[in-house]
Amino acid sequence: MSLIQQREERKVAAALDTTIKALGDLFSAEADVYDSLNQTYLTKAASLARYCTEKHLVDNTAVLVPALRPFGLTARLPSTTETEQLKTATEAQVDERTKSLVAAHQKASSAMLQAITEMSARIHQLATEGKMPSRGTPVTLTTVEKWISSASTYLSSS
Amino acid sequence: MTVALQSLQDQYDLLTNNLASLLEACQGDRDKMNLINSQYAASQANYTKCINDTFNGNDPSVQALVGQMKQEQAQLTVQVARIGEIAGVITAITTAVQTGAALAAKM
Numbered sequence: 001m002s003l004i005q006q007r008e009e010r011k012v013a014a015a016l017d018t019t020i021k022a023l024g025d026l027f028s029a030e031a032d033v034y035d036s037l038n039q040t041y042l043t044k045a046a047s048l049a050r051y052c053t054e055k056h057l058v059d060n061t062a063v064l065v066p067a068l069r070p071f072g073l074t075a076r077l078p079s080t081t082e083t084e085q086l087k088t089a090t091e092a093q094v095d096e097r098t099k100s101l102v103a104a105h106q107k108a109s110s111a112m113l114q115a116i117t118e119m120s121a122r123i124h125q126l127a128t129e130g131k132m133p134s135r136g137t138p139v140t141l142t143t144v145e146k147w148i149s150s151a152s153t154y155l156s157s158s
Numbered sequence: 159m160t161v162a163l164q165s166l167q168d169q170y171d172l173l174t175n176n177l178a179s180l181l182e183a184c185q186g187d188r189d190k191m192n193l194i195n196s197q198y199a200a201s202q203a204n205y206t207k208c209i210n211d212t213f214n215g216n217d218p219s220v221q222a223l224v225g226q227m228k229q230e231q232a233q234l235t236v237q238v239a240r241i242g243e244i245a246g247v248i249t250a251i252t253t254a255v256q257t258g259a260a261l262a263a264k265m
Contacts, residue, residue, distance in 0.1 A: 032159040033209055036167050040205065043171045051178045 006130075013126035020120045027116055031109045038105040046098045053090050060086035063093055101154075108147035111140040162220050162261055163208050165227040169258055170205040172231070173198050173251070176238050180251075183241045193248055197255045204255070204262035211265040223261040230254040 052058045060083040061075035068075060077083050115138040126132040159167075173180075177198055184190040230253060237243075237250040 032163065036159060036163055037209060040167060040170060040174070043174050047174050047177065054178075 009132075010126060010130055013123050013132070016123050017120075017127040020116070020123050024113070024116045024120050027113055031113055035102075035106050035109055039102050042098050042101055046094050049094045050091055053087055053094070056083075058090060060084075060090045063089045104147055104150065108144050111143035111147075114138070114140040115144065161224045162265070165224050165231070166201075166205045166208045166258055166261065168231055169227065169234070169254060170201045172234060172238070173201050176241075179241055180238070180244070180247065183244045183247070185244075190244060190248060194251065197248075197251045200255045201258055204258040207262040208265050220261065220264050223257060223264065227254065227257050227261060230257055 049058070053060070061077060063086055064075040077086075118138040118140070122132050122134055177194070180194050181191055184194065230250070234250050234254045237247045241247060
């Protein structure tokens with residue numbers, strides 16, 4: 001990197017230093033609210049899913065997919081009465097998946113805050129000491145990206 | 159999460175999880191169903207207000223209301239388990255949601 005580029009980078013870092021610190025403070029103050037909104041969304045969805053299961057509006061054979069898919073098989077049950085036996089498994093799947101999705105969001109929130117904090121420290125160091133030894137993407141951002149990828153499969157964009 | 163937000167979320171989640179059963183327990187009585195729906199909407203509004211406001215959970219009056227909400231949440235959970243006695247359940251819900259409204263108003 002040329003001396004001119006280094007000088008320009010330090011100028012930008014000085015300008016960004018306060019902003020990125022404020023972003024970290026804001027995210028830290030609001031992270032619990034984001035987690036809460038996600039949890040209430042999932043509670044409502046789970047409640048509807050349980051209601052649909054109760055009213056036989058859900059294909060309960062879906063819980064057999066993990067066991068049958070490796071062998072290229074699909075479930076076929078003769079009557080609604082038979083699928084009743086799978087209802088408990090379906091409801092357990094809703095409960096377990098809800099807990100897992102709530103935990104994944106909380107983990108992603110923490111990871112996001114860590115990533116912002118790390119970038120803030122790097123920019124502050126560049127602004128005040130003129131150097132930024134660590135350059136790559138913060139590792140915790142991978143957790144956030146994984147959550148976004150997973151959430152995009154069940155959260156509507158509309 | 160602040161204790162105030164947690165209390166309002168717990169109440170809203172409890173009513174969400176039991177809304178279908180509560181409405182069924184009304185056995186078609188429109189007045190009771192409307193009462194439950196309006197209390198559910200009020201609980202949601204209290205929670206949403208809390209979300210929309212940044213507040214200080216250390217405020218003594220907020221702490222007192224949070225304590226009251228916790229007691230009422232316990233009572234509500236017991237009442238919901240006795241869903242057959244729907245009149246008592248509706249009274250417990252109304253009391254708890256009114257406390258939630260008082261808490262949200264402090265935000």
